[in-house]
Amino acid sequence: xxxxxxxxxxxxxxxxxxxxxxxxxxxxxxxxxxxxxxxxxxxxxxxxxxxxxxxxxxxxxxxxxxxxxxxxxxxxxxxxxxxxxxxxxxxxxxxxxxxxxxxxxxxxxxxxxxxxxxxxxxxxxxxxxxxxxxxxxxxxxxxxxxxxxxxxxxxx
Amino acid sequence: xxxxxxxxxxxxxxxxxxxxxxxxxxxxxxxxxxxxxxxxxxxxxxxxxxxxxxxxxxxxxxxxxxxxxxxxxxxxxxxxxxxxxxxxxxxxxxxxxxxxxxxxxxxxxxxxxxxxxxxxxxxxxxxxxxxxxxxxxxxxxxxxxxxxxxxxxxxxxxxxxxxxxxxxxxxxxxxxxxxxxxxxxxxxxxxxxxxxxxxxxxxxxxxxxxxxxxxxxxxxxxxxxxxxxxxxxxxxxxxxxxxxxxxxxxxxxxxxxxxxxxxxxxxxxxxxxxxxxxxxxxxxxx
Numbered sequence: 022x023x024x025x026x027x028x029x030x031x032x033x034x035x036x037x038x039x040x041x042x043x044x045x046x047x048x049x050x051x052x053x054x055x056x057x058x059x060x061x062x063x064x065x066x067x068x069x070x071x072x073x074x075x076x077x078x079x080x081x082x083x084x085x086x087x088x089x090x091x092x093x094x095x096x097x098x099x100x101x102x103x104x105x106x107x108x109x110x111x112x113x114x115x116x117x118x119x120x121x122x123x124x125x126x127x128x129x130x131x132x133x134x135x136x137x138x139x140x141x142x143x144x145x146x147x148x149x150x151x152x153x154x155x156x157x158x159x160x161x162x163x164x165x166x167x168x169x170x171x172x173x174x175x176x177x
Numbered sequence: 178x179x180x181x182x183x184x185x186x187x188x189x190x191x192x193x194x195x196x197x198x199x200x201x202x203x204x205x206x207x208x209x210x211x212x213x214x215x216x217x218x219x220x221x222x223x224x225x226x227x228x229x230x231x232x233x234x235x236x237x238x239x240x241x242x243x244x245x246x247x248x249x250x251x252x253x254x255x256x257x258x259x260x261x262x263x264x265x266x267x268x269x270x271x272x273x274x275x276x277x278x279x280x281x282x283x284x285x286x287x288x289x290x291x292x293x294x295x296x297x298x299x300x301x302x303x304x305x306x307x308x309x310x311x312x313x314x315x316x317x318x319x320x321x322x323x324x325x326x327x328x329x330x331x332x333x334x335x336x337x338x339x340x341x342x343x344x345x346x347x348x349x350x351x352x353x354x355x356x357x358x359x360x361x362x363x364x365x366x367x368x369x370x371x372x373x374x375x376x377x378x379x380x381x382x383x384x385x386x387x388x389x390x391x392x393x394x395x396x397x398x399x400x401x402x403x404x405x406x407x408x409x410x411x412x413x414x415x416x417x418x419x420x421x422x423x424x425x426x427x428x429x430x431x432x433x434x435x436x437x438x439x440x441x442x443x444x445x446x447x448x449x450x451x452x453x454x455x456x457x458x459x460x461x462x463x
Contacts, residue, residue: 025184045183
């Protein structure tokens with residue numbers, strides 16, 4: 022496979038095949054937002070630090086500012102728009118786990134992956150995963166309660 | 178966004194990747210092998226790297242192996258740090274690699290990429306330095322297998338076009354007792370954000386049948402294992418205080434002294450780390 026210049030690629034996003042006109046050096050984050058209109062993944066640090074742009078790639082959380090769009094060909098991408106009534110979304114509402122809301126989609130995607138991959142995660146694993154995202158409003162306690170509530174459901 | 182264009186190639190064999198590299202190099206396209214790509218993307222965005230072509234190695238089967246074969250652990254260079262960690266095949270490597278960046282980024286950073294990084298910490302290499310790791314490399318002359326210590330001093334000594342395929346470690350090293358730690362400049366900030374502090378020092382200690390091997394990152398400008406330092410640590414004729422004093426004299430380069438920490442403070446942390454680590458190994462006199 023090679024891409025030498027601007028061209029059309031096909032991505033599998035939220036269960037749908039989507040076409041996008043990209044440069045080989047275009048980032049997945051920019052293509053999702055600017056080409057596909059999926060603005061749930063948020064641009065913030067654009068340096069892999071904050072996690073606001075997190076999406077799922079084959080079920081694993083990935084910071085879309087650190088992935089080329091062409092790298093995503095052949096992989097299943099899920100953005101926050103692709104989560105529909107996931108338990109984590111309700112848990113964030115129930116626990117008031119957001120303030121300004123800018124980091125929320127990244128946190129939910131990351132926590133959703135954690136609940137799917139490690140449904141019986143212990144405190145150390147939860148801590149390790151949550152460290153990937155920053156909340157400028159420092160609402161960590163509520164976010165932590167949200168993920169704990171979903172994981173405890175799994176545990177029971 | 179990355180403010181310039183480059184070509185993207187994803188070969189399906191190591192030979193194709195090496196051939197591509199030399200072909201693109203002859204065209205002065207400054208090709209780079211692309212694993213997780215986090216560093217290439219970050220530095221390109223900051224105008225510090227200018228590849229005109231990247232060669233994604235994730236489609237090469239040899240780079241995606243992670244298993245025991247004939248009593249050796251074989252890890253493909255394109256395996257992510259998360260994949261290595263989830264496999265739990267080499268707990269010391271899990272701990273070292275599991276401290277790089279954060280969990281989500283470790284879903285992208287590859288073992289080969291971390292070890293070839295321009296960033297000074299490269300913590301995954303610490304586990305490999307103390308475990309007699311061998312490296313399998315493909316280049317235009319074919320495949321060669323070399324001890325890690327023969328191609329690593331301050332960084333990986335690779336020729337243009339050399340492609341890291343795999344790392345191999347004898348199984349017995351994967352089950353030896355060990356102690357490892359990472360100290361950050363600030364420590365806990367707020368739950369769950371205790372990763373904010375700038376990394377200060379990482380150390381690993383492997384107890385090889387009573388003989389301690391040690392490697393450090395963040396103390397000097399590059400990760401290192403020092404046989405001279407290990408000789409001091411394993412010398413049963415000197416007192417604990419003398420060991421600490423002599424160990425500081427065995428470092429391969431001056432202790433880092435920068436805005437994150439003074440050299441004096443790093444030395445203080447290093448001494449404490451040594452004392453704690455050696456105390457941790459039962460049966461090792463200290």
